[in-house]
Amino acid sequence: MEQAPPDLERQWQPAPLEPLGHADAGLQAAVGEEAEGSRDEVPGDGTEHALGLGVLMTENNFGLKKIEISVSEAEKRTGRNAMNMQETYTAYLIETRSVEHTDGQSVLTDSLWRRYSEFELLRNYLLVYYPHIVVPPLPEKRAEFVWHKLSADNMDPDFVERRRIGLENFLLRVASHPILCRDKIFYLFLTQEGNWKETVNETGFQLKADSRLKALNATFRVKNPDKRFTELKHYSDELQSVISHLLRVRARVADRLYGVYKVHGNYGRVFSEWSAIEKEMGDGLQSAGHHMDVYASSIDDILEDEEHYADQLKEYLFYAEALRAVCRKHELMQYDLEMAAQDLASKKQQCEELATGTVRTFSLKGMTTKLFGQETPEQREARIKVLEEQINEGEQQLKSKNLEGREFVKNAWADIERFKEQKNHDLKEALISYAVMQISMCKKGIQVWTNAKECFSKM
Amino acid sequence: MSGGPPKGLPSTGPHSLLDMPHPLAGSSSEEAVGGDSTPSPDLLMARSFGDKDLILPNGGTPAGTSSPASSSSLLNRLQLDDDIDGETRDLFVTVDDPKKHVCTMETYITYRITTKSTRVEFDLPEYSVRRRYQDFDWLRNKLEESQPTHLIPPLPEKFVVKGVVDRFSEEFVETRRKALDKFLKRITDHPVLSFNEHFNVFLTAKDLNAYKRQGMALLSRVGESVKHVTGGYKLRSRPLEFAAIGDYLDTFALKLGTIDRIAQRIIKEEIEYLVELREYGPVYSTWSALEGELAEPLEGVSACIGNCSTALEELTDDMTEDFLPVLREYILYSDSMKVPADVEKCQDRMECFNADLKADMERWQSNKRQDFRQLLMGMADKNIQYYEKVMSVPARPSPLSEEARLIARESLGQGPARNPAAATPAGPCPTVRDAAPGLGAEAPVGVPTGHSRAHAAHRSGSSLLPGPLGLAASCAPESGGLQSRERAGPRGPWGLSLKASSLRLLGLPYVGSESSFYSNLRVTKEGSME
Numbered sequence: 001m002e003q004a005p006p007d008l009e010r011q012w013q014p015a016p017l018e019p020l021g022h023a024d025a026g027l028q029a030a031v032g033e034e035a036e037g038s039r040d041e042v043p044g045d046g047t048e049h050a051l052g053l054g055v056l057m058t059e060n061n062f063g064l065k066k067i068e069i070s071v072s073e074a075e076k077r078t079g080r081n082a083m084n085m086q087e088t089y090t091a092y093l094i095e096t097r098s099v100e101h102t103d104g105q106s107v108l109t110d111s112l113w114r115r116y117s118e119f120e121l122l123r124n125y126l127l128v129y130y131p132h133i134v135v136p137p138l139p140e141k142r143a144e145f146v147w148h149k150l151s152a153d154n155m156d157p158d159f160v161e162r163r164r165i166g167l168e169n170f171l172l173r174v175a176s177h178p179i180l181c182r183d184k185i186f187y188l189f190l191t192q193e194g195n196w197k198e199t200v201n202e203t204g205f206q207l208k209a210d211s212r213l214k215a216l217n218a219t220f221r222v223k224n225p226d227k228r229f230t231e232l233k234h235y236s237d238e239l240q241s242v243i244s245h246l247l248r249v250r251a252r253v254a255d256r257l258y259g260v261y262k263v264h265g266n267y268g269r270v271f272s273e274w275s276a277i278e279k280e281m282g283d284g285l286q287s288a289g290h291h292m293d294v295y296a297s298s299i300d301d302i303l304e305d306e307e308h309y310a311d312q313l314k315e316y317l318f319y320a321e322a323l324r325a326v327c328r329k330h331e332l333m334q335y336d337l338e339m340a341a342q343d344l345a346s347k348k349q350q351c352e353e354l355a356t357g358t359v360r361t362f363s364l365k366g367m368t369t370k371l372f373g374q375e376t377p378e379q380r381e382a383r384i385k386v387l388e389e390q391i392n393e394g395e396q397q398l399k400s401k402n403l404e405g406r407e408f409v410k411n412a413w414a415d416i417e418r419f420k421e422q423k424n425h426d427l428k429e430a431l432i433s434y435a436v437m438q439i440s441m442c443k444k445g446i447q448v449w450t451n452a453k454e455c456f457s458k459m
Numbered sequence: 460m461s462g463g464p465p466k467g468l469p470s471t472g473p474h475s476l477l478d479m480p481h482p483l484a485g486s487s488s489e490e491a492v493g494g495d496s497t498p499s500p501d502l503l504m505a506r507s508f509g510d511k512d513l514i515l516p517n518g519g520t521p522a523g524t525s526s527p528a529s530s531s532s533l534l535n536r537l538q539l540d541d542d543i544d545g546e547t548r549d550l551f552v553t554v555d556d557p558k559k560h561v562c563t564m565e566t567y568i569t570y571r572i573t574t575k576s577t578r579v580e581f582d583l584p585e586y587s588v589r590r591r592y593q594d595f596d597w598l599r600n601k602l603e604e605s606q607p608t609h610l611i612p613p614l615p616e617k618f619v620v621k622g623v624v625d626r627f628s629e630e631f632v633e634t635r636r637k638a639l640d641k642f643l644k645r646i647t648d649h650p651v652l653s654f655n656e657h658f659n660v661f662l663t664a665k666d667l668n669a670y671k672r673q674g675m676a677l678l679s680r681v682g683e684s685v686k687h688v689t690g691g692y693k694l695r696s697r698p699l700e701f702a703a704i705g706d707y708l709d710t711f712a713l714k715l716g717t718i719d720r721i722a723q724r725i726i727k728e729e730i731e732y733l734v735e736l737r738e739y740g741p742v743y744s745t746w747s748a749l750e751g752e753l754a755e756p757l758e759g760v761s762a763c764i765g766n767c768s769t770a771l772e773e774l775t776d777d778m779t780e781d782f783l784p785v786l787r788e789y790i791l792y793s794d795s796m797k798v799p800a801d802v803e804k805c806q807d808r809m810e811c812f813n814a815d816l817k818a819d820m821e822r823w824q825s826n827k828r829q830d831f832r833q834l835l836m837g838m839a840d841k842n843i844q845y846y847e848k849v850m851s852v853p854a855r856p857s858p859l860s861e862e863a864r865l866i867a868r869e870s871l872g873q874g875p876a877r878n879p880a881a882a883t884p885a886g887p888c889p890t891v892r893d894a895a896p897g898l899g900a901e902a903p904v905g906v907p908t909g910h911s912r913a914h915a916a917h918r919s920g921s922s923l924l925p926g927p928l929g930l931a932a933s934c935a936p937e938s939g940g941l942q943s944r945e946r947a948g949p950r951g952p953w954g955l956s957l958k959a960s961s962l963r964l965l966g967l968p969y970v971g972s973e974s975s976f977y978s979n980l981r982v983t984k985e986g987s988m989e
Contacts, residue, residue: 256735266724270717424751431757
């Protein structure tokens with residue numbers, strides 16, 4: 001289903017420096033598999049490879065070894081940062097397990113610690129080398145859209161916990177993406193603790209990144225981008241805006257709901273105090289008060305579940321940014337193409353003018369010639385030659401840019417379609433689970449008040 | 460002790476009802492107001508006295524000529540009876556139909572008082588008169604004067620700050636009407652007060668003002684001694700046994716005050732919640748307009764939130780209109796019984812006074828119990844109805860709500876109706892009350908700080924993953940909801956507790972198995988590890 005991505009060398013190829021002890025025939029073979037689809041020379045169990053190839057195409061998992069990735073723990077650490085100052089940060093334990101399908105046992109294959117900044121590094125790398133892919137987003141760096149009972153502090157255990165889950169989700173998303181999962185750097189991220197940062201930086205990806213300024217310029221000046229991308233950009237802008245609004249209001253709603261429930265706890269106290277001065281009414285009041293306490297404390301769990309719903313929405317809020325990134329890349333490429341075409345056209349024009357002697361376009365050379373005298377026929381010939389070479393080169397470039405552009409659009413659009421499916425499915429699930437949460441909340445409420453009513457009736 | 464047939468205003472001395480002809484039995488004058496000559500059903504059925512020697516005293520003795528001995532003995536007899544319930548009542552009073560009157564001097568509201576009775580003290584079986592607040596106030600004062608040993612029910616507030624409250628608004632008038640109705644009904648229920656002469660006149664006289672003027676003259680002639688006797692003998696200057704009642708009433712009023720404040724606070728919070736909900740719902744609609752496949756579920760959520768808003772508004776309205784006023788009235792009621800007293804002057808009357816008050820207190824306690832039972836059950840009911848409305852299936856159930864309902868039924872088990880006796884949860888019960896420091900008895904109602912979080916179950920990543928497989932089976936089992944939740948099952952990127960079967964239903968593979976990456980991984984690792 002997925003074509004070979006344009007930058008094949010990203011996958012399975014050792015970095016310029018000697019990699020890391022894992023590069024071996026298996027990797028080469030995998031590369032080979034990509035290109036040719038035949039895998040004869042690979043050591044190891046042949047069955048797996050045949051199936052390995054098959055798995056790209058189907059979803060049938062029988063007989064396959066599954067890999068599980070988990071971010072299982074978070075730990076506070078202190079260390080020295082780049083400026084040699086003491087700092088506190090949180091490290092996350094990433095564990096990789098391979099699962100035997102037959103008996104469901106899992107074997108730990110790798111485990112290492114990473115901090116958030118390394119995740120960011122990984123993602124930035126992926127963004128540069130897979131510009132046609134909607135790269136899964138990371139959980140938020142700082143807590144936003146919090147309602148007041150939640151802490152906005154990065155060190156707060158609840159925040160850390162939710163971030164741990166978010167990071168795991170990120171890794172699983174990458175691992176289940178048919179193209180991204182095969183990236184070498186990603187593999188190393190999971191398996192090689194030391195030196196990974198250096199390895200990534202050595203790929204020189206930061207240099208290859210498009211400058212923001214260039215991208216902005218292209219967005220404004222591009223004349224003929226693919227309409228679908230323009231629409232997609234508008235959609236992602238609106239999606240971002242509506243989800244932000246939703247999350248903000250939801251946080252306020254959660255705040256208010258918390259208040260409503262908690263105040264009922266005061267009933268518990270006052271009923272208890274009141275029951276102390278009553279004779280026959282005392283018992284009923286007391287037990288009713290207890291139910292009010294139950295009611296008041298039930299909100300904590302309810303809102304925690306809702307927080308996960310909010311996290312699900314947040315993921316897609318950040319995905320909107322990833323969508324925009326793909327659109328931006330398209331605009332950049334398109335603009336580049338247009339500029340190249342324009343440049344070529346103007347060179348051709350110049351050439352023609354020189355050849356025929358008519359001056360239609362303004363050029364500095366033309367002006368100076370006029371001012372300072374005609375050039376010799378030899379000079380003219382020389383210039384025409386140069387231009388013709390440039391034109392040739394230009395035409396080649398244009399052709400390849402065109403091809404690149406079309407490849408990009410094709411691949412990007414394929415991934416976007418995949419993304420749309422995923423989004424619709426995920427969000428539908430999230431909405432359903434939200435509805436289920438609401439129903440459950442109502443049922444609990446009914447339960448508590450029914451119990452309280454029973455107590456009142458015995459007063 | 461029997462007297463002659465009744466004539467006009469109440470006669471002196473008690474007499475047996477059985478001696479008299481039934482007011483309706485003879486031909487004559489049932490000119491019930493409104494021209495209806497058939498006796499109303501509720502009067503007809505009030506004839507089950509039988510051999511119960513219900514000698515109803517005439518309580519309408521003019522001031523100063525009360526016969527204490529007979530009063531208390533009669534009270535004793537009454538105490539042997541059960542509560543006088545509807546079937547044995549012979550006096551019914553209702554306050555309704557408020558009307559505005561505009562005169563040159565002033566504008567005021569009158570209320571219609573409808574009385575139906577078979578008592579001998581009433582010439583006619585039915586009366587309908589109009590009275591204004593002033594008249595009620597007058598009545599209460601007369602009752603206090605003439606029945607100093609009894610607890611007189613309170614009236615609603617006399618003064619309203621002009622400009623802050625609109626005296627003629629529907630709400631205000633209705634609240635007042637209800638309170639006045641309550642006032643008269645309490646007097647009606649009282650075995651002694653209901654026979655008070657002034658009460659009778661209040662209910663029946665066409666021209667009350669004339670009677671008032673007459674009464675004033677009479678009173679001023681009776682003399683000072685009356686004043687001493689009647690000078691506000693209330694609960695305060697009592698012997699020890701009543702001191703306890705005084706303390707009780709103090710604490711009681713205090714607690715009611717706190718409950719009032721809590722209820723107000725809850726309503727306020729609920730209204731603020733409502734405001735946010737009203738903004739929340741439409742955002743889903745906005746989003747829905749952007750989407751294709753998701754449009755329907757999003758609209759579904761929007762509709763649910765709208766539903767919730769409506770139900771919440773009804774809840775807050777109900778609580779404001781029905782719960783708070785009744786509560787406040789009770790606060791007034793118990794306040795009215797704590798008027799500081801003059802020192803008791805007439806020692807010999809002490810016993811009688813004590814007996815009356817004690818009887819009244821007990822009646823009051825019993826009524827209070829019933830009233831509060833009703834009030835609080837009503838509050839619980841309203842909340843239950845609120846949740847039921849929120850959960851209710853809309854007219855056209857969307858696929859989203861249907862699916863959600865199915866899942867909820869599965870994961871939450873059957874509906875409620877467990878044995879309430881087992882309502883106390885088995886697990887640790889976080890007593891927020893204990894954990895909430897610093898809320899004094901009279902402190903303004905505050906939200907307890909710091910909520911306990913018993914969440915040991917969130918370790919090792921097996922739980923609470925957001926992701927595409929997020930079917931929420933995370934809700935606690937029905938038993939009280941306080942036990943730690945089960946988190947079994949395989950994880951997916953977004954799995955809350957999942958069952959493998961539901962995973963298959965969704966057609967999604969396990970993580971990591973989609974790509975050949977990881978199977979190759981195993982191979983290479985083996986290769987490298989030799």
